[in-house]
Amino acid sequence: MTKLNFHKQNFFKNTYCIFKAVDLQWIQDKTPDFTSRSGSQYFYTNDGVYRFSSHWGRAATCRWRLQTETSTFQNGAKVGFAKWTDFYKDNEVEKLxxxxxxxxxxxxxxxxxxxxxxxxxxxxxxxxxxxxxxxxxxxxxxxxxxxxxxxxxxxxxxxxxxxxxxxxxxxxxxxxxxxxxx
Known part of the structure; x- marks a missing residue:
């Protein structure tokens, strides 16, 4: 089975990923490339995506967890980073x-x-x-x-x-x- 290549146009459709928590400074003074209806902000890089959000786990059609030790957050929201290669396809029927x-x-x-x-x-x-x-x-x-x-x-x-x-x-x-x- 070939691995799908994820990028800023498709990473948010039926994917699984574990984001690594990073300090808020990584996105400070930057304008988000995208803001979802629920208020999550996304900042794209060549290597991956930063996500600033107050909710993790199920996000629309995705299963995204945040791996965190840090208590750095703003109003309950935390920043996570994931490389494009950290995203995998997700669905309810396959044994994944x-x-x-x-x-x-x-x-x-x-x-x-x-x-x-x-x-x-x-x-x-x-x-x-x-x-x-x-x-x-x-x-x-x-x-x-x-x-x-x-x-x-x-x-x-x-x-x-x-x-x-x-x-x-x-x-x-x-x-x-x-x-x-x-």
Whole structure:
């Protein structure tokens, strides 16, 4: 499969991207090349795009996340930069996404199969199936009441088994629970 080349005329149509947070100074005193109806501002460069926005995640037909450590923002808005090569096609029907623990946030997040961090051990899923797995992972990692239905001696061992199974197999959560002690 050939990678689509994204640029200022098409990056905003059905794409996935992780923007890296940058300091507000990168866009200060610059005029945006485009301002969306929701107020997000875009500044184009030869290498990529700066986005100044108060909302990240779903943006129209796109899945755009902001990777940030900084608290630099203005009225709740933050600036992110993405290279044109950081954009990947997105849709609801193809198996484009995998789940792994982010080295950056240390939480389970979804990533695109064309990202360099993809490994064959990860199961690819559609966007809807990926959201379902992420909800299950959140429950497994933040709650304990689910564990009373699985005979075990070590909660962390059960968690790790279920998490690994959800990320690297097509087994459902009920199947993994049944298989734990067998």
């Amino acid at each position: 996404y995998f789940v792994k623990k982010s080295e950056f946030t240390h939480k389970y997040e979804y990533f695109h199969k064309n990202e360099p961090s993809y490994k064959d051990e990860y199961v690819l899923r559609t966007a809807g199936d990926t959201r379902k797995v992420l909800r299950q992972l959140k429950t497994i990692t933040t709650e304990t009441k689910w564990a009373k239905y699985i005979p075990h001696d070590d909660l962390e061992d059960v968690r790790n088994y279920l998490i690994n199974g959800l990320i690297t197999s097509n087994k459902t959560l009920p199947e993994l629970r049944r298989d734990y002690n067998s």
